[in-house]
Amino acid sequence: MDARVVEHLNHRKRAVAEGIHSVQMAAYAQEAKLLEARDFPPLERTVEDIQASDELFLGVVEDGAIIGALSMSPDEEPGAMSITSLVVAPHRQHQGIGRLLLAAALEQ
Numbered sequence: 723m724d725a726r727v728v729e730h731l732n733h734r735k736r737a738v739a740e741g742i743h744s745v746q747m748a749a750y751a752q753e754a755k756l757l758e759a760r761d762f763p764p765l766e767r768t769v770e771d772i773q774a775s776d777e778l779f780l781g782v783v784e785d786g787a788i789i790g791a792l793s794m795s796p797d798e799e800p801g802a803m804s805i806t807s808l809v810v811a812p813h814r815q816h817q818g819i820g821r822l823l824l825a826a827a828l829e830q
Contacts, residue, residue: 780827
């Protein structure tokens with residue numbers, strides 16, 4: 723049984739936004755490299771952008787560090803949400819963290 727827990731992340735707090743940003747930058751850098759992309763807009767997102775976002779953030783935290791994060795925002799369809807970002811720290815991929823985040827998002 724997986725002991726990991728998905729929690730709501732208060733992205734308005736600077737330290738939390740920095741944790742989200744850290745895992746996003748690691749995952750997006752990996753993605754950009756795999757795609758051989760020279761210009762990859764997600765890498766331009768700042769901590770301040772995250773703090774100002776109206777998205778809902780969910781995350782998996784281990785030993786005080788965010789190792790996976792998912793963000794969602796309201797969809798055009800009433801009552802529906804769109805996943806705007808799903809990242810897992812590269813060294814923690816293939817361990818079910820993304821699946822856990824998706825399951826939590828579906829419960830929202």
